[in-house]
Amino acid sequence: MKVLTMAEMAANGEQPEILFWVGCAGSFDQRAQKITKAFATILDKAGIRYAILGKEESCTGDPARRAGNEFMFQMMAYQNIQILNGYQIKKIVTTCPHCFNTLKNEYPALGGNYDVIHHTQFLEELIASGKIKILDSNEWKGKSITYHDSCYLGRANEIYEAPRKVLESLDMELREMKRCKSKGLCCGAGGAQMFKEEEKGDKRINTERADEAIETKSDFVASACPFCNTMLTDGIKNRDEDMNTSVLDIAEIIEKAIQ
Amino acid sequence: MMGLFPQIIFSLLTLLAFGLFVKKINEIRSAILLGKATFLNDKPLQRWKNVFLLALGQKKMFRNPIVALLHLIIYIGFIIINIELIEIILDGLMGTHRILSKPLGNYYSLFINCFEILAFLVTIVCILFLVRRNILKIKRFVSKDLNGWPRTDANYILIAEIILMSLFLLMNAADTNYQFIISSKISPWLHGNTADTLYLIEKSAWWLHILGIYAFMNYLPYSKHLHIILAFPNAYYAPLIPKGVMHNMPAIQNEVLYAMQPELAPSDALAPESFGAKEATELSWKNLMEAYSCSECGRCSTACPATSTGKLLSPRKIMMATRDRIETISKNIQQNKQFISDGKTLLHDYISVEELRACTTCNACVEECPISISPLDIIMELRRSLVMEQSNAPQEWNGMFSNIENNFAPWKFAPDDRDAWTKQV
Ligand code: SF4
Ligand code: SF4
Numbered sequence: 061m062k063v064l065t066m067a068e069m070a071a072n073g074e075q076p077e078i079l080f081w082v083g084c085a086g087s088f089d090q091r092a093q094k095i096t097k098a099f100a101t102i103l104d105k106a107g108i109r110y111a112i113l114g115k116e117e118s119c120t121g122d123p124a125r126r127a128g129n130e131f132m133f134q135m136m137a138y139q140n141i142q143i144l145n146g147y148q149i150k151k152i153v154t155t156c157p158h159c160f161n162t163l164k165n166e167y168p169a170l171g172g173n174y175d176v177i178h179h180t181q182f183l184e185e186l187i188a189s190g191k192i193k194i195l196d197s198n199e200w201k202g203k204s205i206t207y208h209d210s211c212y213l214g215r216a217n218e219i220y221e222a223p224r225k226v227l228e229s230l231d232m233e234l235r236e237m238k239r240c241k242s243k244g245l246c247c248g249a250g251g252a253q254m255f256k257e258e259e260k261g262d263k264r265i266n267t268e269r270a271d272e273a274i275e276t277k278s279d280f281v282a283s284a285c286p287f288c289n290t291m292l293t294d295g296i297k298n299r300d301e302d303m304n305t306s307v308l309d310i311a312e313i314i315e316k317a318i319q
Numbered sequence: 320m321m322g323l324f325p326q327i328i329f330s331l332l333t334l335l336a337f338g339l340f341v342k343k344i345n346e347i348r349s350a351i352l353l354g355k356a357t358f359l360n361d362k363p364l365q366r367w368k369n370v371f372l373l374a375l376g377q378k379k380m381f382r383n384p385i386v387a388l389l390h391l392i393i394y395i396g397f398i399i400i401n402i403e404l405i406e407i408i409l410d411g412l413m414g415t416h417r418i419l420s421k422p423l424g425n426y427y428s429l430f431i432n433c434f435e436i437l438a439f440l441v442t443i444v445c446i447l448f449l450v451r452r453n454i455l456k457i458k459r460f461v462s463k464d465l466n467g468w469p470r471t472d473a474n475y476i477l478i479a480e481i482i483l484m485s486l487f488l489l490m491n492a493a494d495t496n497y498q499f500i501i502s503s504k505i506s507p508w509l510h511g512n513t514a515d516t517l518y519l520i521e522k523s524a525w526w527l528h529i530l531g532i533y534a535f536m537n538y539l540p541y542s543k544h545l546h547i548i549l550a551f552p553n554a555y556y557a558p559l560i561p562k563g564v565m566h567n568m569p570a571i572q573n574e575v576l577y578a579m580q581p582e583l584a585p586s587d588a589l590a591p592e593s594f595g596a597k598e599a600t601e602l603s604w605k606n607l608m609e610a611y612s613c614s615e616c617g618r619c620s621t622a623c624p625a626t627s628t629g630k631l632l633s634p635r636k637i638m639m640a641t642r643d644r645i646e647t648i649s650k651n652i653q654q655n656k657q658f659i660s661d662g663k664t665l666l667h668d669y670i671s672v673e674e675l676r677a678c679t680t681c682n683a684c685v686e687e688c689p690i691s692i693s694p695l696d697i698i699m700e701l702r703r704s705l706v707m708e709q710s711n712a713p714q715e716w717n718g719m720f721s722n723i724e725n726n727f728a729p730w731k732f733a734p735d736d737r738d739a740w741t742k743q744v
Pocket of ligand 1: 695
């Protein structure tokens with residue numbers, strides 16, 4: 061499978077249907093790379109003409125902005141918008157809710173106007189339009205799963221249904237945690253917390269959330285954000301070494317269920 | 320002459336009560352306007368819709384239907400029973416007795432009966448709320464956020480409402496000329512009193528009731544109960560954009576633009592005085608209005624991942640601290656004609672660095688607040704000041720900043736490896 065960069069496409073005078081914004085976690089973090097690969101595979105199988113920015117992509121600036129460093133954010137935004145506008149990008153899909161929020165809601169004020177969707181929305185579209193077909197005998201059928209709402213997808217952008225619809229299309233049993241959708245509990249990573257030690261308290265936030273996930277006694281935990289994924293994986297491991305409930309991104313689940 | 324005496328006293332007291340109330344409201348208005356300008360007048364139609372849904376309709380309260388229903392009873396009761404005040408004030412000024420009973424004819428009893436039923440329901444709900452606050456150990460009410468005055472404040476209001484409602488019913492019960500639906504059940508307790516005593520009871524209840532209302536009205540601006548007024552403008556000015564958006568800082572946007580494209584820089588570009596907020600007056604007037612609107616209910620803190628895992632941060636406390644600080648500044652200005660430094664700032668003296676650092680920007684507080692307050696917005700403004708004005712960031716964050724600057728990612732990876740994964744598919 062060949063993943064084309066925007067530079068390569070532009071050199072051939074082509075425009076992609078959609079730009080896949082990979083994000084820093086998706087590019088560098090070992091666990092998140094698996095999500096990236098799964099999603100790229102789906103795009104490939106669905107016959108979508110997509111491109112990535114490759115080495116020309118930079119951090120959107122989200123963690124800097126949320127930590128309070130507006131300068132750093134504006135610098136990253138400037139660079140990214142220059143590149144995106146230079147390639148005349150119209151449509152972007154991303155596997156990271158933080159990138160999604162920044163590109164969709166914060167870049168327009170800075171001159172970056174794109175139609176941005178999250179990969180769970182894109183997957184919902186691909187399934188609905190028949191561009192990808194869920195295998196009748198997929199390995200998830202009948203298994204139970206609980207979905208953790210990412211704050212930046214959920215409350216920040218009110219996307220609650222797309223990821224759930226995708227899971228339901230697999231004939232899985234969707235179990236909700238005590239706190240879900242608009243009441244969903246944060247995994248603890250947002251607001252640049254991912255990049256520092258947690259402040260002192262009597263419990264870690266990811267442990268608290270992991271407990272709620274474990275309580276559902278589901279076979280799997282689904283996430284739609286690379287940071288939530290890491291936090292919940294660690295949280296579950298901390299609770300119980302032998303716990304084999306794995307935290308999977310929705311893209312990874314779908315990739316295993318299609319032809 | 321003697322006959323006019325009560326009318327004169329009543330008129331003076333009414334004048335005093337409204338005068339003091341208006342004065343205090345104006346003070347609060349000036350305090351709010353100490354905040355920075357922000358433009359929030361677009362899309363009036365959608366804003367009015369929010370006023371109806373969120374303030375009048377209390378939409379968000381219904382996330383917990385039982386409490387919402389009880390709260391609605393107090394709220395509707397409060398507004399509707401106040402219609403009866405028109406008659407009470409007119410009677411007081413003109414020296415009449417139930418001045419509206421004639422013009423309203425048969426409808427008069429209907430009205431008063433409705434008021435009485437509401438007064439009765441309000442009393443019951445206030446008792447339930449008192450029990451809930453003080454006997455049932457509900458986390459958001461036992462919280463240390465409310466230690467001291469705020470807890471007393473909440474109880475005072477409930478007790479005051481019970482007393483006011485009881486006086487209203489007692490007044491009606493002692494009035495032998497009328498039979499109303501609830502007070503007629505109290506009347507038997509008053510049997511055996513002479514007509515004179517009944518008259519005295521009625522008059523005393525009447526006076527205590529209206530004076531109580533005036534006192535309550537003047538207590539309101541000092542209390543968390545101010546939300547019954549400010550919830551309305553607060554709903555009107557509620558943000559109409561997705562919660563994920565942090566507001567842009569055009570000054571910095573331009574600074575970066577001019578650094579990258581110097582040819583665009585105007586020769587007279589002024590550097591802004593400061594970034595973010597370390598003092599309450601550096602917040603927007605909207606932030607400050609929210610601080611005055613906060614009902615201290617604690618729904619935000621119950622939902623907050625930081626508060627609920629024992630961190631120092633509590634979004635309710637952020638709002639309370641902001642209100643305390645702007646009140647102090649406003650008093651200082653009134654006394655000294657201008658602000659004389661008291662050696663304190665909102666950041667550090669009222670809200671600590673540790674609190675600010677615990678926020679995950681998850682928006683749970685914003686989502687839960689029934690009156691559309693955003694503690695997160697204040698937290699972010701303070702964080703901006705902390706990082707950009709005082710270079711006060713944890714070591715790991717400084718590392719993250721320099722990674723973004725040098726490697727274009729928050730971790731220290733070679734930028735050239737960004738697409739390394741493509742070789743493994
Ligand atoms: S945004 Fe911050 S203050 Fe608000 S609930 Fe989340 S962590 Fe708490
Ligand atoms: S900010 Fe809103 S939710 Fe929090 S205490 Fe105040 S009124 Fe209640």
